Amino acid sequence: MGKIKKKGTSGNAKNYITRSQAVRKLQISLPDFRRLCIFKGIYPREPRSKKRASKSSTPSTTFYYTKDIQYLLHEPLLDKFRDQKALAKKISKALGRNEVSDAQRLEKNLTPRMRLDHIIKERYPTFVDALRDLDDALSMLFLFANLPSTSEVPAKTIAKCQRLTLEFEHYLIRTHTLRKSFLSIKGIYYQATIQGQDILWLVPYRFVQRTGAEIDFRIMATFVDFYTTLLGFINFRLYTSIGLVYPPRLDAQSEEQGAELAAFHLEGQADSKDEITTGEVIHTEVNAKAQAEADKLLALPNVAEGQAEEVEIMDGDTEDKQATTTLDQFSSLDPAADSLLQPSLTADAETAGQLFEPFTFFLSREAPRHPLEFILKSFGCKRVGWDMSLGEPGAYCSEDDKRITHQVVDRPDLPLPSPPLTDGEADDDAPTTRTTNQRVPGRIYVQPQWIWDTINAGQLQRPDLYAPGATLPPHLSPWVKPKNGDYDPTLSLADQATAGDEDVSDEEQDEIDADEALEAASAGEEIDGVRGDDEAQEMEKELEDSDGMDVELAGSDDDESEAEVGAVAGEWDGISGDEADGLDAVAREAREHQLELEAEAKGLSVRDSSVNARKQARQVAKDKRTRAEREAEEDVERRKMMMSRRKRKMFEKMVYSNARKDEEAEKLKGKRRKIERKAEKTD
Known part of the structure; x- marks a missing residue:
């Protein structure tokens, strides 16, 4: 046992x-x-x-x-927790004895300080691992940076989150690593590519936030403590990698006046006294591999000066190659295969840094200042101005500056200024300055969506589509790409149909098949199920017997081409092509004459007879289509019987999901058709 x-x-x-x-x-x-x-x-x-x-x-x-x-x-944190517990007991005893000063002294001097540096190193052995886990950290810190200070969320925590997030945005501005952005109901989504890692985070809109009692801020505060330590490490590594001093110097007075990004002054590591403002252009990024090889060669004792010059030349060549490198386009050898994923147009940092470089922007009061300033500077714009009431520090110019090329407004249409009066109509009391509700000639006025659509497309969009008061184009997510058969709102229904999407309903397909059948009938052929009259059949038999010639009626096989469908029903052996054309005309006239005789016998006109024939042809086409669909379903069922149970379940789930997607696409296309019809009627 x-x-x-x-x-x-x-x-x-x-x-x-x-x-x-x-x-x-x-x-x-x-x-x-x-x-x-x-x-x-x-x-x-x-x-x-x-x-x-x-x-x-x-x-x-x-x-x-x-x-x-x-x-x-x-x-090691367990000891800190136990020290906190012991300190809490001492403070409670002091308060019980009404010794408030002693309790404050104990809390100030004996509170243990917890450091999470060793945990960061344990959880993220490499820097790439930390970048991969940065999505949730940025979303949480940007959320707390926009919260109001309460008893659950102290002002010190909010200020720390604001400082770290602004430092991270400065790195994105300097390196032009911001790639895409999207305006959603939840907030603004941003995506940046840092060292080959795509980082996506969400920033809430700057509305008045109301914190509810059902939210447990203790759990969220614990995550914030960990994420602030993580982002501090990452910012230090990112700044030092491009030759900047971390942390950047913060101007407290400018920050109080609402400068935000302009409150930070970046400094280079070579000379920390020389400040580098955000508007200046610096080329501090170098090829890491070439620089490492150069350092190794220069460190050798017997290296010659010529070798050092060759290393510098090689380093310069590599930088020029990187600057002129273009993205490869991949083409498929099989035209019937799926389309290959092409590299993004906005994947080049140099291209992103030149998108808004030659322009000068002015942001109106109603436009969201901080997101627009961050995006414009991330894509190369160095001259961004705004109204002085929003914060004078950091503004490049005022609204009346003549250097402004684009003005971002989010209000109804702005009228042009009235023309100046002639000499005879001059009025001394008339104002000579322009009001704020009038346009400036020569300046482009756009709505904020133009900025987002431009950076997502990687090229400048038409500004007239985003003029003040205009109906904006649909703002689509840059991360969702329509596949074959899906609804694409950027294209018209006709363009989607030509692109491979068969946007034809069952009724329309039946009408097309019926028209093809009637065309075949007009050429002297008989349609199965449409022309089944006894008199017509007897007449054809008499013609066959009298002439002694074989007539091959048109079949209903699906494998026939359009040329065969429209060909002559009877093939005449031993007759040339011209004679066959003449016989074809004779057969067509005989068929038309037969239709007239049938209409007269039934008391109908020729038009009514053709309508009845069209209805019959449509019904026959529908029957053929249903029969073909039924045969295809039977073939699929036979194949499913040969599958294993796991593969059969997987196939059924795929069919179900594809059917749901097709239904959603059809609903959207139906709405699009209604909108287009209404637009045509109004026009």
């Missing part, structure tokens, strides 16, 4: 541990346990069988890996 195993010593019961057991094992409180798990990146796990993993009669709800809890036993 084997040894009896004790319950809970093997299997799932050993691999998993409940939350209450983990808290007792670590000897900390539940809030501290949550903070520690957030810092270390340990999350609850779901066992396959909660009943087997639980050691009690009632299955628990939250489980963790036992190895993860064992790993937490050696965490």
Whole structure:
């Protein structure tokens, strides 16, 4: 008889541990346990069988890996948590004795400071790993940077988040690594490419935020503590990689006046006294590999001066090659294959830095200043002005400046200024200055969406489509690309049909088939199911018997080409082409005469007879189509019978999802048709 195993010593019961057991094992409180798990990146796990993993009669709800809890036993933060708990007891005793000054002294001098540097190094061994996990960090920090200061969210935390996010935006402006942006209901989405990693984050709109009581800010504050440390490390590495001093110097007076991005003064590492403003152009990015090779060669004791000059020349050549490198376009050899993904037009940092470089922008008061300033400077614009009431520091010019080429407005249409009066109509009391609700001749006025659509397209869009008061084009997500068969709002329905999308309904297809059948009938052919009159059949038999010639009636095979459908029904052996054309004309006249005789016998006109024939042909075409669809469905069912159960389920899910997508595309196309018809009627 084997040894009896004790319950809970093997299997799932050993691999998993409940939350209450983990808290007792670590000897900390539940809030501290949550903070520690957030810092270390340990999350609850779901066992396959909660009943087997639980050691009690009632299955628990939250489980963790036992190895993860064992790993937490050696965490240095546990000592900090215990010191905080001991300090809280001392403060509560001092307050109980009404010793407020002693309690304040204890809180000020004995509060332990927790550092998360070692956790950052443990969770992200390489810098690329930290960049991959930067999406949630940026979204959380930008959210807290726009929150109002309350008891749950102190002003110190908000100021720290604002400083870190502005420093990160300065790096994107300097390196032109911002790629795309999208205006959504939730906020503004941004995407940047840093060292080959695509980073996507969300920034809320600057509305008045109201924090509800149902939000647990303690959990969110724990994430903010971790993310601020992470972004501080990343900003330091990014700034030093392009030769800038970190942290940048902050002008407190300019920040109080609303300067935001202009409140930071960037300095180079070579000479920290020489300030580098955001409007200046610097070329601090060099090829890392060439620079490393140059440093190695120059470090050798026997290196010659000529070799050093060759290294510098090679370094300059590599930079020129990088500057003139164009993106490769990939073409498919098989025309029937799927289209290959092409590189993005905005993937080049140099191209992005020259998009708005020759322009001078002025932002009106109603336009969102900070997002527009950030995007314009990220894509090369160095001259951005705004109204002085929004913050005088950092503004390049005022609204009356003649150097302004584009003005961003978000208001109804602005009229042109009235023409000047003649000499005889001069009025001394008339104002000589332009009002703020009039346009300046020679200046381009656009709505803010023009900026976003331009950077997403990688090229300047037509400004007349975004004029003040105009109906804007649809603002589409740059990350969603329509596939074959999907609805593309940027193209008309006719262009989508020519691009390969068969935008033809069942009724329209039936009418097309009916027209083709009637054309075949006009050439002297008989349509199955349409011309089935006894008199016509007897007449054709008499013609065959009298002439002694074989007539081959047109079949209904789907493999016939359009040339065969429109060909002559009867093939005459031994007759030349001209004679066959003459016989074709005779057969067509006989067919028309036969239609007239049938219409007269039924008391109908020739037009009514053709309408009836069209209806019959349409019904026959519909029957053919349904028969072909039924045969295709039977073929699919036969193939499904040969599949395994797993592949069959997967195939059914694919068919279901494709059907849902087709339904959504048809609904959108139907709405598009209605809009186009209304536009045609109004025109």
